[in-house]
Amino acid sequence: MRAINFFVSLVCLLFSAALGLPEKGLWKEHFTHNAKVSIEKSMMNNSEIYAKIYCQEELNLNVAWFLFQSPCIEIFLDTNLTSMSLWDKSFKTNSDKLTYKTGAERLSCTASKPLFIEGSDEIHSYLGVKKQPNSPHSSTPLPGLLTKTWDSGAHLFLLSITCATDDCAMNVDVEVEMRNPDGTFLSAVEFPFLPFNGVMSFFYLILIVTWLVLIIRYWKDLMRIQFCIGVVLILGLWEHLTLFAIYETLRKSGEVASSAVYFAELIACFKRTLARLLVLIACLGYGVTKPRLGTIWFRRCLAIGLVYFVLVTMEGMTRLSQPRFTTSYFRLATLLPLLCLDAGIMWWIFIYLARTLRETRMRRNLVKHRLYRDFSYVLLAVSIISVAFMVWSLGIFKYHPCIESWRLLWIDDAFWQFLFVVILTFIVILWRPTGSNRQYAYSLLDIAIDEEIEEEDEDVLLDRLDQDGTELTKVRSRQLGESDDDEGDGKAAVPSRNDELSPLHYAQGPIPATIVERMGIEASSGPNDETPVWKID
DSSP: HHHHHHHHHHHHTTTTTTOOHHHHEEEEEEEESSSSEEEEEETTTTOOEEEEESSSSOOOEEEEEEEEEOTTTGGEEEHHIIIIIIITOOOOSSSSOOEEEEEEEEEOOOOOOEEEOOOOOEEEESSSSSOOOOOOSSSSOTTTTTEESSSSSSEEEEEEEEEESTTOOEEEEEEEEOOOTTSSSOOOOTTTTHHHHHHHHHHHHHHHHHHHHHHTGGGGGHHHHHHHHHHHHHHHHHHHHHHHHHHHHHHSSSSSOOHHHHHHHHHHHHHHHHHHHHHHHHTTBBBBBBSSSSHHHHHHHHHHHHHHHHHHHHHEEEEHHHHTTOOHHHHHHHHHHHHHHHHHHHHHHHHHHHHHHHHHHTTHHHHHHHHHHHHHHHHHHHHHHHHHHHHHHHIIIISSSSOOOGGHHHHHHHHHHHHHHHHHHHHHHHHHOOOOOGGOOOOHHHHHHHHTHHHHHHHHHEEEEEEEOOOHHHHHHHHHTOOOOOOOOOOOOOOOOOSSGGGGGGSSSSOOOHHHHHHHHHTOOOOOOOOOOOOOO
């Protein structure tokens, strides 16, 4: 059972474990019986906590409160620990990392004005050592100021309100505010997300404006895949603008609109789905080596996209509905199918990218081969960087019983967002609209050949070309029914309306295979089979 729990924790923590609903800064609750308020939040040093009680009638109340602090950001997530051990003061620890402030008093509450709870500056440890605050109050406390934090990290605030007499009927409203030293409400962990989403929104805006200018300028030469790239750019801007608005509202008001957070997650899920399909169809050669996906792959992409969107939405909504750093079997049940499908998509991308590289190399189309060669190097570099980051993340966040590097937690999510933008930027650069899009677009000569031969026949043709070194242009001429008598320079006739494409078509000599192509061909073949898997469709 311990091994199973470890596996669940490891898988869940590997993927955006620090994410969840943003931490609020303002709480308002109504109580008609004895009240127990429990609030967990990460706060900076010298942050302020305000507590106010509004009574509907005159009451005598017993008020007790605790404020616990620890540099271990995940220490207060155990609900049993929060609800039981801390309340009866029986919590024990083997280190001096947990400190707290406490206070208790009997107060009279009236309906005419709110009741402010008086604070305390004494800092205690469970080892029995009292510590002095790092920075005492330098000015007169504002009304309702209960206490200030004495160190940065995770904080747990507990407030207990009970009637001082047996015959009272409690009817109170409790308001708790947790403000940063500058008066804002963002938590310490989520503070970097506001400028990060602002920068990402600005970057997406630059990409969209640039893309729009290029589309308008080269409208007549556009490829179909370039419209898909534009949709992904718009979704990325929409997502980060929504998140920026959420964190800006939280910074000012202290409240979070959960519906807006779920909406932003839904946009992110749709963007992730479309982005994976975009890379997949790009590696299939859509719009570059193929005029259309074909019925089979169109249905495959449609089914893959639908299933992936459902799985990624389930995982995202489950993650948002649970406290950060928590693991559960239900989340594992939503995460494992998503990981399997993601691995399958990455496998298809890798295999079909190798195939497209091989196809453009055998056809000696230097321009198209350079396009996919550069794209393959980008994906290979991104894969290596991703693995290195996951190893670093495991060492920093996952295997430590006390996560003290909580200031770096935002990187655990921002890195993947940044990496996505890097890949998208390279796609924008490689597939940008230009006046020479016909160099990359599916040519009329390719259409004439591929309409006459099946995919398996074309693979056999490429195999023979690869093994025997036969001139591809001769085979093209025979497929088109053209004469093959002149073998001088081996250049194929190109049916075009002008000569602007003539120097851009085919290389004179063989094009060397890239490392991605070799790896893809070897990975897609069985141990005793020389035929790649991608040939069997």
